[in-house]
Amino acid sequence: MGTASTAIDDIAGERRQLLNVAYRLLGSLAEAEDAVQEAYARWYALPHGRREEIVSPGAWLSTVTGRICLDVLGSARARRERYVGAWLPEPLPDRTEWDRGRGADHTDPADQMVLDESVTMAFLVVLESMTPAERVAFVLHDVFRYPFAEIADVLGRTSAACKQLAASARRRVRAAGTPVTGAGQAEAVRHVKEAWETKNVAALVGLLDPAAVMTADGGGLVGTALRPIEGGALIAQYMVAIADKAPGLELLERSVNGAPGLVAQRGGAVMTVASFEIVDGRITRIWVVRNPEKLRPWLGAEA
Numbered sequence: 001m002g003t004a005s006t007a008i009d010d011i012a013g014e015r016r017q018l019l020n021v022a023y024r025l026l027g028s029l030a031e032a033e034d035a036v037q038e039a040y041a042r043w044y045a046l047p048h049g050r051r052e053e054i055v056s057p058g059a060w061l062s063t064v065t066g067r068i069c070l071d072v073l074g075s076a077r078a079r080r081e082r083y084v085g086a087w088l089p090e091p092l093p094d095r096t097e098w099d100r101g102r103g104a105d106h107t108d109p110a111d112q113m114v115l116d117e118s119v120t121m122a123f124l125v126v127l128e129s130m131t132p133a134e135r136v137a138f139v140l141h142d143v144f145r146y147p148f149a150e151i152a153d154v155l156g157r158t159s160a161a162c163k164q165l166a167a168s169a170r171r172r173v174r175a176a177g178t179p180v181t182g183a184g185q186a187e188a189v190r191h192v193k194e195a196w197e198t199k200n201v202a203a204l205v206g207l208l209d210p211a212a213v214m215t216a217d218g219g220g221l222v223g224t225a226l227r228p229i230e231g232g233a234l235i236a237q238y239m240v241a242i243a244d245k246a247p248g249l250e251l252l253e254r255s256v257n258g259a260p261g262l263v264a265q266r267g268g269a270v271m272t273v274a275s276f277e278i279v280d281g282r283i284t285r286i287w288v289v290r291n292p293e294k295l296r297p298w299l300g301a302e303a
Contacts, residue, residue, distance in 0.1 A: 011043065014058045016112045017144075018065045023113060024139045025069040026076075027089030027124050029297055033109045035072060039065040059150065066136060066154035073132035084220025086228065088287050089124040090294040091273040094255035109297075115258030118143045121275035121287045124257070126176045130169050137162045138169030177279060186253070186260040188278050193251050193262055199240045208232030209282040219291030235286065263298070270298040 015036060022032035039061050043051070054060050080087045092113055117123060118139075127135050133155055140146040140154065141162070148159040148166075155162055188207065195203035212232045218224035229235050243249070246264075249271065254263040256275045264272040273295060277285035289295065 011057050014061050019112050020114050029090050035068045038068050063153050085226040086215045086217050088217035088289050091256050091289050093298050119257045120259045121257050122277045134165045134169040137165035141166045185278050189260045199243050201236045204236035205232050209284045212284050214286040216288040217291050222290045224290045
């Protein structure tokens with residue numbers, strides 16, 4: 001009985017790792033949770049004898065989760081072509097924000113996410129530019145250090161082919177550059193908040209790169225720019241116009257996917273989450289998520 005209980009505990013203990021892998025592969029916490037649940041459903045659907053034959057249940061679950069994510073990525077492109085406006089990954093709150101106002105026994109997928117450089121919005125957007133096979137090979141190998149032999153089982157390709165896929169993905173990451181993080185980003189975000197609150201167009205233009213791009217995701221559920229806004233001056237004007245149209249909106253400096261960002265709320269409800277990319281002291285990219293379905297992890301986070 002004790003051995004069986006230990007085995008069940010071991011299987012359940014894999015969930016955190018699987019969820020972290022799936023979120024980086026899919027860019028959606030909801031889809032990641034579905035993928036992990038499906039992997040566990042397949043595990044428990046196996047005949048008892050078959051489960052006993054599997055030497056490493058964790059490796060089995062990882063392989064199955066990877067295959068499920070690969071299938072989801074393959075169909076995601078077609079679904080996103082029908083998506084209203086731009087599609088952005090789901091932003092995640094910092095654990096300290098997430099835990100506020102929640103009971104000690106409260107559990108949620110976001111509670112189990114490890115927030116590091118591999119989940120910043122800038123990094124996830126680069127992952128979106130990869131083919132599904134490149135993304136799987138790169139995330140599993142370069143982020144989670146899975147051996148190529150295991151990745152080959154996920155992708156149904158040779159280890160050599162998987163190495164080539166990871167190398168191709170690595171070139172995409174290098175080409176995207178390395179944005180500033182940490183104190184430099186926090187200071188820039190604070191200046192954006194101050195300029196936005198005072199509706200100071202000139203100050204905003206000074207903070208933005210002339211070629212900056214703002215991309216917003218409303219999913220067709222809330223009003224927002226359907227196409228990216230290009231140019232620092234146009235972005236600054238748009239931000240001030242939004243401030244004029246949204247009285248009572250409060251801006252808060254918050255960690256978004258492990259990096260300094262801004263959260264806009266009204267009456268305590270989170271309406272918008274913004275992430276930033278900063279290069280050479282200026283903001284080059286702003287990602288604004290307004291789709292309420294993607295803000296579910298923030299429900300209660302600003303309590």
